[in-house]
Amino acid sequence: MPATLDTLTAKFPGAFTTSAFRGDQRVSIAAEKAPAVLFDLLKCLKEECGFDFLADVAGIDYLNYPNATDRYGVVYALTNLATGERLFVKAFANDPDPSLPSAVPLWAGADWMEREVYDLFGVVFEGHPDLRRILMPAEFTAHPLRKDYPLRGLGERHNFPTITRAES
Amino acid sequence: MPVEMLPQVDEAGADREFLYTLNFGPQHPATHTTLRLILTLDGETIVKAVPDIGYLHSGFEKLGEDLDFNQYVTIVDRMNYISPFCNEVSWHHAVEKLLGIEVTPRCKYIRTILAELARINDHLLCVGAAALDLGALTAFLYAFNEKEKIYNVFEAASGQRFHPSYSRVGGLMNDITDAVVDQIRDFVRTFPKALADLTRLLNRNRIFLDRTRGIGVLSKADAVNTSCSGPVARASGVARDLRKDEPYLAYPDLQSAFKVVCSTAGDCYARYLVRMEEMAEAVKIIHAAVENIPAGPVNVALNDKLTIPDKMATYRSIEGLIQHFELFMWNRQWSPPVDEVYGATEAANGELGFYVVSDGGPRAFRARTRPPSFIHFAVFPRMIEGHQISDVPAVLGSLNIIAAELDR
Numbered sequence: 001m002p003a004t005l006d007t008l009t010a011k012f013p014g015a016f017t018t019s020a021f022r023g024d025q026r027v028s029i030a031a032e033k034a035p036a037v038l039f040d041l042l043k044c045l046k047e048e049c050g051f052d053f054l055a056d057v058a059g060i061d062y063l064n065y066p067n068a069t070d071r072y073g074v075v076y077a078l079t080n081l082a083t084g085e086r087l088f089v090k091a092f093a094n095d096p097d098p099s100l101p102s103a104v105p106l107w108a109g110a111d112w113m114e115r116e117v118y119d120l121f122g123v124v125f126e127g128h129p130d131l132r133r134i135l136m137p138a139e140f141t142a143h144p145l146r147k148d149y150p151l152r153g154l155g156e157r158h159n160f161p162t163i164t165r166a167e168s
Numbered sequence: 169m170p171v172e173m174l175p176q177v178d179e180a181g182a183d184r185e186f187l188y189t190l191n192f193g194p195q196h197p198a199t200h201t202t203l204r205l206i207l208t209l210d211g212e213t214i215v216k217a218v219p220d221i222g223y224l225h226s227g228f229e230k231l232g233e234d235l236d237f238n239q240y241v242t243i244v245d246r247m248n249y250i251s252p253f254c255n256e257v258s259w260h261h262a263v264e265k266l267l268g269i270e271v272t273p274r275c276k277y278i279r280t281i282l283a284e285l286a287r288i289n290d291h292l293l294c295v296g297a298a299a300l301d302l303g304a305l306t307a308f309l310y311a312f313n314e315k316e317k318i319y320n321v322f323e324a325a326s327g328q329r330f331h332p333s334y335s336r337v338g339g340l341m342n343d344i345t346d347a348v349v350d351q352i353r354d355f356v357r358t359f360p361k362a363l364a365d366l367t368r369l370l371n372r373n374r375i376f377l378d379r380t381r382g383i384g385v386l387s388k389a390d391a392v393n394t395s396c397s398g399p400v401a402r403a404s405g406v407a408r409d410l411r412k413d414e415p416y417l418a419y420p421d422l423q424s425a426f427k428v429v430c431s432t433a434g435d436c437y438a439r440y441l442v443r444m445e446e447m448a449e450a451v452k453i454i455h456a457a458v459e460n461i462p463a464g465p466v467n468v469a470l471n472d473k474l475t476i477p478d479k480m481a482t483y484r485s486i487e488g489l490i491q492h493f494e495l496f497m498w499n500r501q502w503s504p505p506v507d508e509v510y511g512a513t514e515a516a517n518g519e520l521g522f523y524v525v526s527d528g529g530p531r532a533f534r535a536r537t538r539p540p541s542f543i544h545f546a547v548f549p550r551m552i553e554g555h556q557i558s559d560v561p562a563v564l565g566s567l568n569i570i571a572a573e574l575d576r
Contacts (some may be wrong), residue, residue: 021507022265054395055512058523058536065527066506075523077510077538081392081406084413088510109395112546120229135222135575144230151234 001025001085004049011044012037026088031070034091035126039101042076042089046106051078051087054103057113059121063147072098072123093123102128120145187215192560194223200297201571203545205560212556217549221542224575232535236501237263237337238476240535245331247539247573251290253322254515256335257283261416262511262522263337263532266504269474273418273462275339280418281352281457282325282334283513284450288359289318290516290568291399291443291450298440298565299370302379307369314362317355324348337502338475339467349458356455363447370440380436384551384563387434394547398518398540400567403442404434410514418457425456436566443568474502501530508534517541517568541573 005018008027015037016029029037045051056077062068070092078087093100102125103110114125115134122143125131133140140156142149193204202223208216228247232240237260244259245252257279264271271279296311319329325348326334326341334341370376386396391404401408409428411419429445431438467475470487476495481488494500504526512521518540525534544567552563 021505022268022509024509053392055397055519056395056510056521056523056536056538058534058538060508060523060525060534060536065525065533075510075536077521077523081408086510107395108390108393109543109546112542113395116542133222135225137222144227151230 001087004045004085004087007049008041008044012041016041024086024088026090028090029092031092031094034093034100038089038091039103042103042106045078045087045089050080050082053079053081054107054109055079055086057103057110057117059117059123059145061121061145061147070094072121074100074117074123076103098123099126100124101126104128119143122146186210190557203569203571203574207557207560209557212558214552214555214557214560217552219545219548221545221571222575224571226576228576229535229537232532234531236530237532240532241335242331242333245333247537247576248290248515248517248520248541248570249331249572250293250570251286251516252331253282253286253334254290254513255520256333257417258511258513258515258520259522260335260337261513262509262524265511266507266509266524266526267337267474267502269338269468269472271339272465272468274343274464275466276418277457277461278340278344278466279335280422281454281461282322283417284453284457285318285321285352285355287516288447288450289315291447294565294568295366295370295440295443298436298562299376301561301565302376304370304373304376307366310362310366310369314359317358321348321351321355324351336467336476338472342478343466349461352454352458356451356458359451360448363444363451367444371444377437379559379562380440380566383436383555383559384566385433385435386547386551388432390547390550391434395543396518396547397543398514398516399439399442399446400518400544402429403431403438405430405432410512410519414512416513421460422453422456426450426453436562439566498530503528503530512538515540517570517573518544537576539573539576541568541570545569545574
């Protein structure tokens with residue numbers, strides 16, 4: 001793992017910060033640098049450091065989180081299948097247009113996972129081939145896993161159009 | 169969602185007017201639960217398949233931010249409801265990693281045994297239902313016979329057959345009794361015969377072979393690139409199993425008891441065979457573990473103030489009563505570090521992980537699930553394109569898509 005971090009530091013000096021907790025090594029990229037750095041960093045990890053398996057893409061809304069500076073975090077959980085190491089790359093994005101480069105050109109598996117983050121958090125992935133809502137209906141307008149979206153919703157279900165049998 | 173809102177036949181669609189669109193689901197017997205495929209067909213050959221999911225989306229992850237670490241167990245139970253205990257183990261694995269709890273040896277063994285039983289349950293349903301969709305009703309009935317016995321074990325251990333909600337932070341709801349151990353021993357003794365029956369019904373069944381071999385092939389490179397895990401990846405030759413690679417619970421002690429099952433064919437038949445062999449391996453794990461359950465408490469010590477005391481301690485001692493209240497008052501409970509962890513375990517369908525973010529409160533600030541069904545269903549279009557419409561149930565059955573976990 002130190003070798004990986006050394007490689008990253010040499011190639012992307014000052015672009016990220018590292019942290020570790022309970023054995024999870026994290027690499028965080030701040031919102032102002034993420035659009036330029038994230039894709040190249042993931043590509044470097046995949047092609048030079050052997051992190052060939054994208055286990056997960058997790059979206060997080062850090063609204064009102066203690067000591068948070070940026071609002072949206074997207075965590076790419078990478079695994080090196082040869083050594084079993086894990087590395088978590090966290091990129092941040094901010095309102096009003098949260099946007100990050102898509103990892104689909106690197107991993108086809110990122111397709112649906114990034115669609116889910118887009119659907120539930122509203123983070124747009126530039127270069128994604130098919131960025132549509134996946135869990136919520138297409139006509140839904142909010143992003144329900146954002147912290148400012150209430151647990152019980154905004155009454156969307158009460159305003160669903162009623163379709164009669166004759167119209168269907 | 170109206171059909172016209174989804175991408176239809178794109179390039180060269182004009183001179184391929186003979187293509188037609190067929191809705192497969194959301195209510196179709198072969199989809200088992202609620203998922204929908206929009207198939208573009210040339211005769212009976214599938215040119216393009218577009219999955220449309222979300223029919224069962226019920227905001228589990230939003231609920232995870234509102235319920236505390238123990239309450240959310242009832243929700244993770246309902247993700248993959250065929251092997252709920254695997255989900256509970258995974259959720260509390262992540263939470264205990266966050267809180268820094270090392271559970272007791274007895275708890276580790278009991279969780280391991282029950283998780284392996286849940287894995288057998290899941291594989292039995294997958295194999296049985298896959299055979300049922302291909303017309304082999306007998307295998308389905310044989311599989312369900314054994315599932316009943318597993319449900320009996322869960323009922324005896326936790327009082328609930330289907331959604332046990334048996335795991336707790338730092339331990340289990342209650343210890344198991346000797347009667348449960350006897351039931352598990354009994355299952356270990358009788359299950360190999362049932363598995364052999366199932367094997368004889370299907371492994372060389374001409375119709376089953378013809379409908380599964382060479383269908384839905386997933387290459388090893390594709391399996392890695394599309395993030396597949398579990399039996400789906402192992403059937404394509406990815407030798408990764410978190411029970412071996414990142415041993416948790418009692419698996420470090422049980423490494424010699426089981427092997428990782430792999431195949432290289434990557435088709436539906438290979439996925440079926442991997443699941444069958446994994447059941448045999450799971451029985452070996454249970455056999456090795458059930459004879460070696462350590463004595464001692466099942467929960468971490470009362471003084472750690474992390475686990476719910478048993479009713480005896482609650483009603484008969486002031487410390488127990490105080491701790492009970494501390495863990496149920498919404499403004500007391502746990503105080504985890506302000507940080508985040510990813511905890512993953514090998515569930516029946518693959519790597520089931522939880523990314524838990526904590527803001528120091530007793531509820532997760534964010535409880536992200538890595539759902540294996542979701543990731544495997546994303547691969548479905550590339551598996552099915554070029555095959556016949558009658559192969560859809562075969563491929564769906566071999567992937568074991570659980571829509572509740574898919575949509576959460």
